[in-house]
Amino acid sequence: MNKMLDPKLFRNDIEATAAQLAKRGFSLDTALLIDLEEQRKAFQIKTQELQNQRNTRSKSIGQAKARGEDIQPLLAEVSQLGADLDAAKTEQDDVLAKIDDILSAVPNLIDHSVPDGASEDDNVEIKRWGTPRIFDFEVKDHVDVGAGIGNGLDFESGAKLAGTRFAVLRGQIAKMHRALAQLMLDVHTEEHGYQEMYVPYLVNQDSLYGTGQLPKFGEDLFHTDLSNKKFSLIPTAEVPLTNLLRNEIVEETELPIKMCAHTPCFRSEAGSGGRDIRGLIRQHQFDKVEMVQIVKPEDSFTALEALTGHAEKILERLELPYRTVILCTGDIGFSATKTFDIEVWLPAQNTYREISSCSNMGDFQARRMQARFRSTETKRPELLHTLNGSGLAVGRTLVAILENYQQADGSVKIPTALQPYMNGLTQIG
């Protein structure tokens, strides 16, 4: 049962829901769904009625037997019931499967504040921070800069060991990569109130359903193929962190829950064709520090602003120019109600490139996971809201530093905030 949106939306307010979905270019077959819904109702009532009969008959058989009466006539009465029930149940399951097929493909509803648009070209810039540096020499891209520092960025070796879209980091570059993750974790835990977590990098299928990678996006992931067990490599720490709440009911007083983790992430990049084939931008394996917040429904949009600010703070610490955009209705992800992308300036590409994506998932993931809190007011369980954001993608941050801080002689200055994590070094190469 892949409930994603509230089923009641499709029963009580289907036209309005369809209109909402149309905003992101999703067309809902309302006539079909209304028809299926009528069938569902009929079959479900029929099935439950038969179950009710079976239960009461069985009970009376038990009572008769306890009194020592002859059971045979009663057994004859119920002989047909089993077959009828099976038939009704098959009909019901059939309709439910059809409905499920449709609903599991339905994306989340978009928040009103999200701008209309067809593609990423229509995303709206809402903030710009820092000024791109003017270079008095020809800028190299990060691949060349990294290669020049002790062969610190080595894609040939990555290809040799694993294949395309893998890299080997060496020496000072590898150290800087590690230093960046340390800095990010320290800022989020010490200044932004997140609890540091260490989590599995392989997860089970239930977890992938919980955060929405399955059933629709399985081809984006790497899956292990053991005889009796199926694990998948996490595409982001959002999966293990958010799934900690799966099938849990937390007390309202425990909220908000703020967690962060530094993990590798694995993505098959099945749909990305030949894009970004050069360099560290799009790899099958990359490191990321992820932030996740679990909040009360009424707090989630405020939390999204805060969480985005936490990601921005890292770039400000590193003095890397960036801009923040709000994804338009045509570019926003499947599970999100609203998403901010943070894009860092890359001088070699003369453009801003995504380095963080911060989303409010609303109750979409929580519904699939049955992640709830007990309201102190009503005493009843209610769905939580989940948010996540990169804070930041470590590999891409490394790229940004190599490009923005490169010098004419091929060396790279180390941002002041990062120097304590690099034994006080002020430059590498």
Added chain:
RNA sequence: GGUGAGAUGGCUGAGUGGUCGAAAGCACUGGUCUUGAAAACCAGCAAGGGUUUAUAGCCCUUCUAGAGUUCAAAUCUCUAUCUCACCGCCA
């Protein structure tokens, strides 16, 4: 990897075919009592779904998960997962 024992409500823990959604205790909530609190006593207290204006009633489902036997399954059978203990192995 081997052998054995387990998995029950927020927690502990009864329950080996029938009125069990499930004893009891703890925790929690409300009440009585009290100047107040505690104690004591009384009462309530799972989740999901359907129907419904309803967080009222009524009904269905759920005792790790999935399949099976039966008129009837927490209870019997099979499979999987997880936990614990001991042995082996190992970072």
